Amino acid sequence: MSGPGKSTPEDPWPVRTLNTKIADWIHRLGQVWVEGQITQISRRGSKTAFLQLRDPSADISISVTCSPAVLDRCEVPLTEGIRVVMAGRPSFYTGRATLSLRVTEIRPMGIGELLARIERLRRLLAAEGLFEPALKRPLPFLPHGVGLITGRSSAAERDVLSVAQGRWPSVRIEVRNTPVQGPTAVPAILRALAELEADPGVSVIIIARGGGSVEDLLPFSDETLLRAVSQARTPVVSAIGHEPDHPLLDLVADLRAATPTDAAKRVVPDVAAELALIDELRARTAGALRNWVSREHRGLLGLRARPVLADPLRMIDERTESLDRTLREVRREVARFVGHEEHRVESLAARLSTLGPAQTLARGYAVVQRIHGDDPPEVVASVGDMPIGSQLRVRVADGAMRAAVMGTDKKRDA
Template sequence: MTEQDQPADKPGKSPENPYPVRSVSMMVKDWIDRLGTVWVEGQIAQMTVRPNSSTAWITLRDPSADMSLQITCPRDLVHNAPVKLAEGTRVVMHGRPSFFVGRGSFSLRVNQIRAVGIGELLARIDRLRRLLDAEGLFDPRLKRPIPFLPGTIGLITGRASHAESDVVSVATARWPAVRFAIRNPVVQGPNTVPQVVQALRELDADPEVDVIVVARGGGSFEDLLPFSDETLCREIGRCTTPVVTAIGHEPDNPLCDLVADVRAATPTDAAKRIVPDAAAEQAMVDDCRRRSAQALRNWVRREHHHLTQLRSRPVLARPLAAIDARADEVHRARAAARRDVTRMISAESDRIGHMSARLTTLGPAATLARGYAVVQAVASDGTTTVLRTVADAPAGSRLRIRVSDGAVGAVSEGEDEAH
């Protein structure tokens, strides 16, 4: 049933029939009284104890959220508390929620106050450590690398603290051009976690910030307790900018150190880790240049020695020696070839001379020179045939008689009977 569906004559359901203030206050008080007693834990953010009043007013703050609760208790309960109550003290209180109808205010009326012991705090921190470890917030593979030379360093530390002075002075001395974006939240007490978380979010959203440093000097276990808070640890894990923590001194190890990308022992150590030393880098550059020049000279010297060795080899020292040696062989081969050719020509010339003499001796010219003649019968068509028998030259046949110095014509008279 909606408010419009309520009967018009029912009190508080229409502007014509509203509740009076006293009725609403009494109903709220009645609802709150039904809650009964509760135990609550938090940090004391403010405490007021007036000398002329029997009541003490305390503001109890949640260390992990920006929330607080008003507490009232007898003055003697504050004085007789198991520990000295002050701002930042972590306590557990037992009381009943109460609504004061006269002022319309809510508070928790406390009848017991107990201090949270260090042993219990250590046990809680250990349970939180195991939880965060199981979720992977401590995984080394998720650690972001620190830039070699950050342009702007986001620094979260107490105002005018030694930690701020150490980080700024050491970083500036090592690299004078470094810039800082400084946030100064409170680093002790109930407001530490929300203010540090807010500073982290601001610096992480700044695109010019390359690395964030959370620094605080040494202190007691209770002073450093906010840096083991779950909200702060998870906020560091969500940052996209690398985070360096330098909380306390070397033995101190809050949980945010395990979540951070780099854990520094002290604020001075944090400055040394994130900013290179200009003098050391210059010395390294000079050393690299010297070593590079020496390596280059050694390489040139080695290559020069290698070339000298190559030039000293016979094939390069006297490159024509092999050709000269082959030239002698060529000359000898040419002389031998010429000698052989001459000898062969001489032998063939002698053979040809002998054959020519034999041809001359055996040829018809030599026979004709000795007084012989060659008789040929001349046919009517002018062809000639050698006369071999008498029958080849009957009477009246034309004859051609060849002698050594020419030929004469004749006519056959027939066979010579006298012969």
């Protein structure tokens, strides 16, 4: 809606006209680039993100809206406090007379650019697998020697040496002092790393610095240094001591320590604690051995108390008695059986003798046998078997006689 060119007390503009004219004028600005500091970020749903952009030099701010995809496309994660430049169009909402900036691109400034470069390198090395846990080498329990790369007369050096020697007084530490910031830091650290790698007495290497700004820590995110550390045969500990922003060395190293002091504790064992642990383990071992001996002794006593071991011959004696008893029973049964059979045999013999031919002969009977030359005699039972002249053998109770048939008398019927 468009109103008259000028407003007067007699012909004032409605609020809607004023707001519309302001909106038309603002919209004619087109796209602008704005620099500021993000003080608030809010994602509402999946369609719109709300930010607050503040002027670092004045107490002035403006509301910013954008698609969440704009935030996701940014080279570094956007956080409150980061300085950026934004490209967008000013927008005036006539309903509530509010001004906002609808942006389509956000770029980090200053430190943000450094973080963006580090982020790109991080993604590259991650894609190559340099951060994989499988590549991490374990630290030795008792290192032959410890290599330390740090700044000369720095707090990090003092912390590592004091803590390490306090935990293990005889530990050997090979110190290589190098710059830890600036353009000469990386070449110097690489030379020190190569020297310690070549030393067969060095079992682990600590790269230490006592923290600092993002710019100060740039050498520890240098690609050449990171690749050298990943290819080192000796385990490397990163002890930069800077919690908010981790340099990429923390991801490539075999172990990240929170501080140089923490690195010394992780690398060098506490001799006093280890000796105390050995004493404790020895005491526990001795106690376990005594308990085992006591348990086995009780077991042996229990075994000896069992009847079979307390009196080993008892079972044999019991079986011997049982065997003797059984043998007596068997002998008694055999004797009884034999006596019964003897009695039976005697009875049968008596019956046999009563019914036998000898008894018959004793009662006056005789057995007549016919003799045929050399053939065995044949018992005759009929007169017809003894023709006249036949040679006979007549057996009686007390002997036998020979006779010849002179005649025969046949049995007469009654």
